[in-house]
Amino acid sequence: MDLINITLCNHLTELVISCDHNGIIGYANPAAQRWSETPLEGRPFPALLTPESGHKGELFLEVARRASCQEPTLPWELTLGTATRYTVANFHGYSDNGCIVIIGQVEPGETTEMQHELLQLTSELAEAQREQRRQNRILQQTLHEQQRLLKTIHDLTAPAVPLWEGVLLLPLVGQIDSHRANAIAGELLQRVSAGRARYVILDVSGIALVDTAVARHLIDMAQMLRLLGAQPVLVGINPEIAQTLVHLGLNLFDFITVYSDVQHAVAYVLRKMKEVTL
Amino acid sequence: MTLHSVYDDYLEALKQGDRRQALRVAQKTLTEGTDIRDLYLDVFQPAMHEVGRLWETNQMTVAQEHLATAITQSVMAHLYGYVFAHTAVGRTLIATCIGGELHELGIRMVSDFFEMEGWEVYYLGANMPPDDVIRMATDRDADLLAISVTLNSHVPYARELIQAVRAAPIGAKLKIMVGGQPINRAPDLCKTMGADFTASNAREAVQLATEVLV
Numbered sequence: 001m002d003l004i005n006i007t008l009c010n011h012l013t014e015l016v017i018s019c020d021h022n023g024i025i026g027y028a029n030p031a032a033q034r035w036s037e038t039p040l041e042g043r044p045f046p047a048l049l050t051p052e053s054g055h056k057g058e059l060f061l062e063v064a065r066r067a068s069c070q071e072p073t074l075p076w077e078l079t080l081g082t083a084t085r086y087t088v089a090n091f092h093g094y095s096d097n098g099c100i101v102i103i104g105q106v107e108p109g110e111t112t113e114m115q116h117e118l119l120q121l122t123s124e125l126a127e128a129q130r131e132q133r134r135q136n137r138i139l140q141q142t143l144h145e146q147q148r149l150l151k152t153i154h155d156l157t158a159p160a161v162p163l164w165e166g167v168l169l170l171p172l173v174g175q176i177d178s179h180r181a182n183a184i185a186g187e188l189l190q191r192v193s194a195g196r197a198r199y200v201i202l203d204v205s206g207i208a209l210v211d212t213a214v215a216r217h218l219i220d221m222a223q224m225l226r227l228l229g230a231q232p233v234l235v236g237i238n239p240e241i242a243q244t245l246v247h248l249g250l251n252l253f254d255f256i257t258v259y260s261d262v263q264h265a266v267a268y269v270l271r272k273m274k275e276v277t278l
Numbered sequence: 279m280t281l282h283s284v285y286d287d288y289l290e291a292l293k294q295g296d297r298r299q300a301l302r303v304a305q306k307t308l309t310e311g312t313d314i315r316d317l318y319l320d321v322f323q324p325a326m327h328e329v330g331r332l333w334e335t336n337q338m339t340v341a342q343e344h345l346a347t348a349i350t351q352s353v354m355a356h357l358y359g360y361v362f363a364h365t366a367v368g369r370t371l372i373a374t375c376i377g378g379e380l381h382e383l384g385i386r387m388v389s390d391f392f393e394m395e396g397w398e399v400y401y402l403g404a405n406m407p408p409d410d411v412i413r414m415a416t417d418r419d420a421d422l423l424a425i426s427v428t429l430n431s432h433v434p435y436a437r438e439l440i441q442a443v444r445a446a447p448i449g450a451k452l453k454i455m456v457g458g459q460p461i462n463r464a465p466d467l468c469k470t471m472g473a474d475f476t477a478s479n480a481r482e483a484v485q486l487a488t489e490v491l492v
Binding site for chain 2: 055056060076077088118119120122124125126129130133134141
């Protein structure tokens with residue numbers, strides 16, 4: 001290349017490279033050399049590119065070898081830089097006197113940057129969805145666990161213990177609301193009629209809070225038991241329950257037998273059963 | 279059922295950059311009874327290889343290739359809703375890839391396959407520093423580390439990562455799997471890199487991992 005051309009090339013922002021017929025670089029202007037740490041002269045053209053573009057660079061050389069100055073190749077995108085951080089450049093090439101002349105224009109840095117960012121964004125979104133799926137699975141699992149617990153609790157609603165034939169013990173624990181009271185009553189009546197129970201010991205010492213509503217439920221339950229021919233025996237009445245029941249103004253003792261604890265209640269039931277058999 | 283025509287339609291949608299069409303094609307195939315794994319291996323994977331080839335022969339731009347990658351990634355995420363989640367198997371996979379985001383689709387497919395089989399999967403993104411990989415593997419008490427390598431020039435990075443992981447306490451129990459084109463071409467690389475095993479595709483990866491981790 002003559003002097004004036006070389007001076008011109010030194011000042012161009014475009015990459016200018018000239019290769020021999022085999023694609024070995026004979027000249028690279030400073031704009032091209034900037035992309036390589038080692039001198040480009042004497043190395044094959046793909047050495048300028050990132051490894052991704054290696055094979056594409058070979059294909060491009062082949063096309064450029066057949067192109068003429070009047071009709072250079074179409075623009076070819078090749079990547080420069082490092083394997084992990086590349087920049088896209090558009091290259092034209094043509095053959096001239098056994099030389100392959102290659103001119104490249106680097107895409108504005110922002111464009112490449114933007115594409116990287118967009119791709120990263122897609123990637124992050126896809127991962128966020130994976131995280132979402134993970135959370136959903138955990139929720140599902142928790143829900144499943146909870147349903148199992150609820151079922152257990154439901155099964156324990158009316159834990160009627162058959163003490164012996166015809167005698168049931170029902171220890172009531174926890175909060176009683178009307179919903180639960182109904183469930184207990186339903187379950188209990190089933191058991192009583194199925195087991196032909198004649199005595200039901202209702203232990204209310206484990207009930208958390210007794211208000212008039214709960215007291216009414218208890219009385220209802222006792223009355224229903226009577227209708228089925230079973231004798232309710234109430235035990236474990238604490239001072240609050242006593243007050244509440246009295247405030248209701250009902251004469252309980254017509255249909256309920258009351259004892260302070262389970263032992264006394266059992267003794268009573270045993271006595272009664274003996275009387276009946278006698 | 280042959281997936282050739284699905285592949286053609288899907289590739290065409292990628293070339294057009296039409297993500298709605300791409301999703302329609304994939305959804306239709308799935309609702310017609312195709313297993314999502316077949317869709318991954320016989321449609322998405324070859325279509326993305328073809329996109330790479332089109333770029334290499336100057337028939338597609340980098341921007342179009344990026345778009346095709348993004349489309350396939352979003353389609354994969356959409357389809358996941360159709361997957362019947364396997365019950366948890368109590369295994370954890372940490373996955374990472376050496377190279378740019380443009381190359382992470384393969385390891386993403388692998389990650390999805392493991393997730394479908396009931397594994398806990400954490401994908402760390404591309405080019406994670408070894409310390410971060412070790413921290414994550416330790417925090418999650420991972421069973422398997424999957425490293426995707428897309429180019430020969432990435433092999434040294436992967437080897438360094440494996441060495442660092444092996445030197446860490448978690449390295450004693452953690453199995454390491456490598457995959458990607460360079461290793462598919464030269465399977466011996468797997469051993470010289472210091473990995474436990476390699477697989478040529480996502481399905482095989484799950485199979486081998488299950489055998490290795492008995």
